[in-house]
Amino acid sequence: MTVTEHVRPTVVPETAAQVLSAEQRYADELAFLAAYDDGARPPGWALTPRAVVTFIQGSDGEALKLPAERRTGPDGTDLPASMTIPAKFVGERSLVERCVVTLAGERGLLLVGEPGTAKSMLSELLAAAVCGTSALTVQGTAGTTEDAFRYGWNYALLLAQGPTPQALVDSPVLTAMRTGRVVRIEEVTRCLPEVQDALVSILSDRRMNVPELSGTEDGLIRATPGFTVIATANLRDRGVSEMSSALKRRFNFETIHPISDADVETDLVRQQATAAVQRAGAAYTVDDAVLDALVTVFRDLRSGRSGEGWDVERPGTVMSTAEAVQVAVSLGLAAAYLPGGDALDLVPGHLLGVVRKDDQNDHARLLGYWDGPVRRRAEDGSAMWRRLWDLRESLR
Numbered sequence: 022m023t024v025t026e027h028v029r030p031t032v033v034p035e036t037a038a039q040v041l042s043a044e045q046r047y048a049d050e051l052a053f054l055a056a057y058d059d060g061a062r063p064p065g066w067a068l069t070p071r072a073v074v075t076f077i078q079g080s081d082g083e084a085l086k087l088p089a090e091r092r093t094g095p096d097g098t099d100l101p102a103s104m105t106i107p108a109k110f111v112g113e114r115s116l117v118e119r120c121v122v123t124l125a126g127e128r129g130l131l132l133v134g135e136p137g138t139a140k141s142m143l144s145e146l147l148a149a150a151v152c153g154t155s156a157l158t159v160q161g162t163a164g165t166t167e168d169a170f171r172y173g174w175n176y177a178l179l180l181a182q183g184p185t186p187q188a189l190v191d192s193p194v195l196t197a198m199r200t201g202r203v204v205r206i207e208e209v210t211r212c213l214p215e216v217q218d219a220l221v222s223i224l225s226d227r228r229m230n231v232p233e234l235s236g237t238e239d240g241l242i243r244a245t246p247g248f249t250v251i252a253t254a255n256l257r258d259r260g261v262s263e264m265s266s267a268l269k270r271r272f273n274f275e276t277i278h279p280i281s282d283a284d285v286e287t288d289l290v291r292q293q294a295t296a297a298v299q300r301a302g303a304a305y306t307v308d309d310a311v312l313d314a315l316v317t318v319f320r321d322l323r324s325g326r327s328g329e330g331w332d333v334e335r336p337g338t339v340m341s342t343a344e345a346v347q348v349a350v351s352l353g354l355a356a357a358y359l360p361g362g363d364a365l366d367l368v369p370g371h372l373l374g375v376v377r378k379d380d381q382n383d384h385a386r387l388l389g390y391w392d393g394p395v396r397r398r399a400e401d402g403s404a405m406w407r408r409l410w411d412l413r414e415s416l417r
Contacts, residue, residue, distance in 0.1 A: 042154075043148075043150075051150065052095075054075060054106070055072070063124075064246035065201035065247020067151065068151070074121055076106060077147070078109075079107050080105055085103060085105070086102065110146060112277065116277075120143070124147065127249045129252065130272065131209070131253070131273065132253045132254075133255075133275070135279065135341060137343030138277040138279055141253055147251060155205065159194065161207055162211050167215070167216050169193075169216075171194070173189075174190060186239045197248050197250075198223070198242060198244040200248075201244070201245035203250070206220075210264060214262055220271070223250075280342055283317070283320060287316045291349070294346055294350045295353070297353075298357060306356050312349060314406070318372060319340045319344070322340045322386075327393075334386045334389050336376045338375060338379045348368070352367055369415045372387060372416075392413075
């Protein structure tokens with residue numbers, strides 16, 4: 022066997038993808054709900070507002086029954102007679118309902134919150150359920166230009182033909198306007214203020230002027246009914262590029278809070294970590310007690326107070342549920358592919374990797390947490406926390 026033969030890569034099917042979009046992942050549920058609820062829908066919506074809420078929040082364990090006359094999908098495929106819709110977002114139902122009502126009124130929706138609170142996931146689920154696609158997305162960065170919100174040009178055609186409709190390159194926002202769909206703008210506060218303000222006239226006038234095509238019917242593009250915007254912003258980015266008052270007034274703000282229930286958060290971490298490790302081709306074997314301890318550490322450091330009421334110095338780094346999931350995934354992969362040790366022994370090292378991301382002083386705060394709640398729990402006789410206390414030196 023030659024070296025080349027030995028390192029020959031695995032052939033991956035063309036249809037394989039690491040991550041599917043919400044509309045692909047939940048296509049069966051979306052088709053079922055479209056047939057199940059035949060009530061009134063706002064213009065351009067794929068589902069009724071009530072069905073959108075059910076898609077995101079689930080059917081509370083109830084199997085929804087589909088009448089026989091509706092069991093054929095729009096593409097001719099047979100739909101199941103019943104389906105139980107699982108919850109996909111951990112949060113208050115009233116929050117999701119307010120989001121849906123905002124979109125039904127064609128008003129901009131801004132989801133704000135700490136990093137890792139599933140703002141992007143909620144925006145993706147909403148877009149997929151409302152208009153059937155979450156692909157119309159602008160990722161806000163310091164380098165995002167106004168073209169990302171308006172339009173650009175195919176310069177080869179521009180040079181050959183001059184400014185023509187054929188040379189115009191639609192932005193995701195303009196595409197959503199033309200087709201009456203939802204456009205998602207991620208991290209809008211990372212965009213420069215002058216770029217953000219390109220949205221002001223779009224959200225208020227619901228039209229876009231193309232000066233280069235003025236005097237023609239293509240010089241003014243009007244939004245089709247159903248067009249709206251979902252934006253996200255991290256609270257910690259406030260001040261990076263503060264939104265103008267004019268732009269704020271064109272959005273309804275909804276704050277996404279961290280998960281309040283410890284058991285619910287632990288279940289979510291377990292489910293997402295299990296799914297991620299399975300996608301990597303292995304079984305998830307991390308003990309539930311280890312996950313409980315991991316989530317407890319994250320919750321204590323996030324809130325600045327332990328479950329017992331002991332004060333904890335909060336690190337500058339956001340100890341989000343999303344970060345807890347990533348640590349749980351790493352523990353699962355190590356157990357599957359590098360067996361031979363206890364997953365609990367790896368927890369301090371991974372926690373150190375999390376807290377060192379923003380502020381080097383967070384290292385001392387993590388050591389302080391070990392000298393406080395971890396030590397006290399160990400002294401109370403918990404074998405799990407005793408082992409974690411014994412691992413303190415690994416944080417050096």
